[in-house]
Amino acid sequence: MMTERIRKISRFVTLFLISFILFSLSLPAFAGASETETTPYFERDSYGLPIRNHAEDLPAWYPEDIEGFVEYHDYNAPRVVDIADIFTDSEEEAMREKINGIIDETGYDVVIYTDSNTYGFNKEMYCYDFYDFCGYGLGDEFSGMILFVCMNPNDRGWVATATGDIEDDYTEDTANEMDDQLYNFMAAGKYGEGVLDWIDNVYTLYTTGSPFWPEWFPEDFEAFERSHNPESPRIYDDAGLLSGTEKEDLELKQREIAEKYGIDAVVHTTAHSYGMNDDDYADCFYYYNGYGLGENYDGILLTVFAGEYPRTTVKAYGAGESHLTEVNYDRLLSQTSSEIEDHNYGYGMKRFLNNVEHMERTGRVNKTAGSWFSRLLLALGIGAAVGGISLYKAKSKMETVRAAFNADSYLNGIKNITPVEDSFIDEKTTRTKIVAPVYSSSSHSSSSSGRSTYHSHSHGSSGRSHTSSSRRF
Amino acid sequence: MDNSRFIKEHECPACGGSMVFDPEKGKLVCEYCGTEYEIKEEKKSEAPVEAPAEAEAETEAEAAAEAEAPKGPEIEGFDFTKFYESAELKTGDELPVYRCKSCGAEVIAAGEEASLTCPYCTNKIVLTDKMAGNIRPDGIIPFKIPKKELKAHLENFYKDKKLLPKDFFSSSKMDRVTGVYVPFWLFSGTLSGNFKFSCSNVSTKEENSYKVTTTKNYRVERAADVGFTDIPIDASDKLDDKLMDSVLPFDKEEIKDYSADYLAGYAADRFDVPGKQLQGRADGLMKRTVKGLVEASLAGQYTKVSPGSSSMNASDVKVRYVLFPVYVFSIKYGKKSYGFAVNGQSGKVVGQLPTDKKVSRMYFLTRFGIISAAIMAVSLISYFLGGAL
Known part of the structure; x- marks a missing residue:
């Protein structure tokens, strides 16, 4: 009896054990590969960062053996690490909530890190290494973005970095747009607000490929059907550069051009290019706002990108292109942009419309008085040079009496020049450093017009590629 | 002293008139009856002059003085001391007096004048003693451009001188045009020299973001032997050297044996330039040529050439004493007189011009x-x- 009972229990236990083992092995199939990948075990510091063997002068998460470092995903690592303590508790909580939502929805990581010490590294390298060695990034490409705010009083600024699938979306224009917006907050000391706004922009970037979109941009642009829209304002001062009077004046001129020449002359000011290059932005603005007259949407568009260093672009469409020769284009752009760059917005735009009107009427854009003056100076200079050379030659002809200089004309063919000595005395060598722009091995660095410093596809100590922008505040 | 025996007057055998050398015809032509006579070439009694060998000291004192004398000129070998001894320049008191055969007037000729016009009867007089013996010219290029063609050459000369005052040739006063045979020395010989230079070769390359410049310095010496033929040096102090340099070249293929007949109707001067002055000019011309040739030969070998010391020595020197034909005149314009010369062979005109x-x-x-x-x-x-x- 006893033996029979034991046999039954053993059979049950065996079955249970086999079932348990089989159940454990089947867990990755239900939960997805990434979730069954276990985070390596680390001791963690008070911020939740891993503690590993490290050099004395480096942070505890920095591995001593970089060569032997194995990449990993740390799902348990904190996504907001405020070592510099610049956020309030509620701000931190709000950030964590937003980030979790983004991760769940997009599968891309977002990390916020503040510190006052970069342990001798430059900010970019320190940011890359923090992201890589603390196990941040999701998916096979460790995709995600990190914002590192350095509060070192001697080097205050931030680095925003994109890794993996996000790298190509984080263009220089996009980076500058996002940094421009963040700068307004950081310079005012509104760190928490700024970072929360930045996280929102990252979400838009992840979901649409651009951090923000203009209000005129259709939500479903793929389904958009082009049509004329006479209601769209022809003087679209989105950046608020014009006074009421200037705007009225320009509208009057614009109407005059449209009535006389059938050309829709449009002037647009904006503070953002929304991650697009200037030409693409102008094309989109013209297209989606229904500008242009006639079946070919004839028109010409001046776009002014406001900012510390304003830019202008001129694009023509349909019949508007017929008079916009290269010469006319150069004159239009140079005359307008010279005023815009001096922040004479109203005057510059009025000049643009006047030049368009002249161009439609005569086929050419007027040269400026300055241009004619330069041409006159050039003509006078060349005239003086020719006159001077002619006078010199005429004076030379007057000099008929000259002493003989040598006896070259009386050589009789006997000419022997023989080497007697060619003794080497000494040799001197000088080395001068060639000053050239410094580029990292596979990255392009640029500082666009005094805005963010942009590094495309740079490498951290782990060798992984990152694209970043940085700015001081 | 009666120096009549040295006077040669070219008298027309047909009419007794004065004969002059006609450049167009290349003959003596009577100014009155037009009769023409061939030029008689005079027998050469002397060989062409060669530079004398080193003069031997006549006394011990002279030898000591020579030894103590400062170092000789950079070019050795030209020593005309003996050469000039036979052609001493006379002072005013010693100027010879000639009696014109035509009118009997007494005519004084300046030391170097060899051909002149009697101021009384305008008879053409050639003073043969000025061009005889040691100082007889080795050759002469006769005038080829007649006086009447001068105007055309002059017009050709100033037609492209755009900065000339418009009335220069019309309202100015032209002095008498004088055709004169100008004495020249023609030097031939070989100039040998040693030239020292400091030379360097510079190369640059880029190496590990450094520009590396290497300079190799050399001590260089070259020996040169360069031959010259017939370098003309004007031997008359009366005429401006620059003007005479400018009127060159003359075609030396047309040098004829000297005959006093060519002088008829033209002025002629014997040389009067001291030897040292002569040496300095010839020295300068040849040195510059030889130096230029040597430096040019180094240009391909070294990137930088700095000349150092040099020494030159002339050898196989031959000198010819030749008369070249030149018309000279001056033009007074405003308060200034402008000198001109015309090459009597080619018609080349040179002169100072006002602007x-x-x-x-x-x-x-x-x-x-x-x-x-x-x-x-x-x-x-x-x-x-x-x-x-």
């Missing part, structure tokens, strides 16, 4: 205005045509 400031200004302004206006016109046309200019 009119107003004309110069207008010359400049005209060209300045035309070019400036043309550029502006092109710009305007291009603008209206929609071009980029």
Whole structure:
């Protein structure tokens, strides 16, 4: 009896054990590969960062053996690490909530890190290494973005970095747009607000490929059907550069051009290019706002990108292109942009419309008085040079009496020049450093017009590629 | 002293008139009856002059003085001391007096004058003693351009001189044109020299973001032997050296044996330039040529050549004493006199010319205005045509 009972229990236990083992092995199939990948075990510091063997002068998460470092995903690592303590508790909580939502929805990581010490590294390298060695990034490409705010009083600024699938979306224009917006907050000391706004922009970037979109941009642009829209304002001062009077004046001129020449002359000011290059932005603005007259949407568009260093672009469409020769284009752009760059917005735009009107009427854009003056100076200079050379030659002809200089004309063919000595005395060598722009091995660095410093596809100590922008505040 | 025996007057055997050398015909022509006579070539009694060998000291004192004398000129070998001994220049008191065979007037000729016109009867007189013996010319290039053609050559000369005052040749006063045989020394020989240089070769390359410049320095010496033939040096102090240099070249293929007949109707001077002056000029001309040749030979071997010391020595020196034909005259314009010379063989005209400031200004302004206006016109046309200019 006893033996029979034991046999039954053993059979049950065996079955249970086999079932348990089989159940454990089947867990990755239900939960997805990434979730069954276990985070390596680390001791963690008070911020939740891993503690590993490290050099004395480096942070505890920095591995001593970089060569032997194995990449990993740390799902348990904190996504907001405020070592510099610049956020309030509620701000931190709000950030964590937003980030979790983004991760769940997009599968891309977002990390916020503040510190006052970069342990001798430059900010970019320190940011890359923090992201890589603390196990941040999701998916096979460790995709995600990190914002590192350095509060070192001697080097205050931030680095925003994109890794993996996000790298190509984080263009220089996009980076500058996002940094421009963040700068307004950081310079005012509104760190928490700024970072929360930045996280929102990252979400838009992840979901649409651009951090923000203009209000005129259709939500479903793929389904958009082009049509004329006479209601769209022809003087679209989105950046608020014009006074009421200037705007009225320009509208009057614009109407005059449209009535006389059938050309829709449009002037647009904006503070953002929304991650697009200037030409693409102008094309989109013209297209989606229904500008242009006639079946070919004839028109010409001046776009002014406001900012510390304003830019202008001129694009023509349909019949508007017929008079916009290269010469006319150069004159239009140079005359307008010279005023815009001096922040004479109203005057510059009025000049643009006047030049368009002249161009439609005569086929050419007027040269400026300055241009004619330069041409006159050039003509006078060349005239003086020719006159001077002619006078010199005429004076030379007057000099008929000259002493003989040598006896070259009386050589009789006997000419022997023989080497007697060619003794080497000494040799001197000088080395001068060639000053050239410094580029990292596979990255392009640029500082666009005094805005963010942009590094495309740079490498951290782990060798992984990152694209970043940085700015001081 | 009666020096009549040295006077040669060219008297026409037909009419007794005065004969002069006609450049067009190359003969003696009577100024009155036009009879023509061939030039008689005079027998050469002396061989062409060679540079004397080193003079032997006549006394011990002279030898000591020579030894103590300062170092000789850079070019050795030209020593005309003995040469000039036979042609001493006489002082005013010693000037010889000649009696004109035509009118009997007494004529004094300056030391170097060998041909002149009697101031009383305008008879052409050639003083044969000035061109005889050791100082007889080795050759002469007879005048080829007659006086009547001078005007055409002169017009050709100043037609492209745009800065000349408009009335220079019309309202100025032209002095008498004198055809004169100018004495020249023609030097031939070989100039040998040693030339020292400091040379270097510089190379640069880029190495590990450094520009590396290497300079190798050398001590260089070259020996040169360069031959010259017939370098003309004007031997008359009366005529401006620059003017005589400018009137060259003369075609030496046309040098004929000397005959006093060629001098008839023209002035002629014997040499009067001291030897040292001569040496300095010849020295300078040949040295510059030889130096230039040697430096040019180094240009391909070294990137930088700095000349050092040099020494030169002439050898196989031969000198010919030849008379070249030159017309000389001056033009008075304003308060100044401008000297001219015309090559009596080729017609080449040289001379000092005044520059009119107003004309110069207008010359400049005209060209300045035309070019400036043309550029502006092109710009305007291009603008209206929609071009980029």
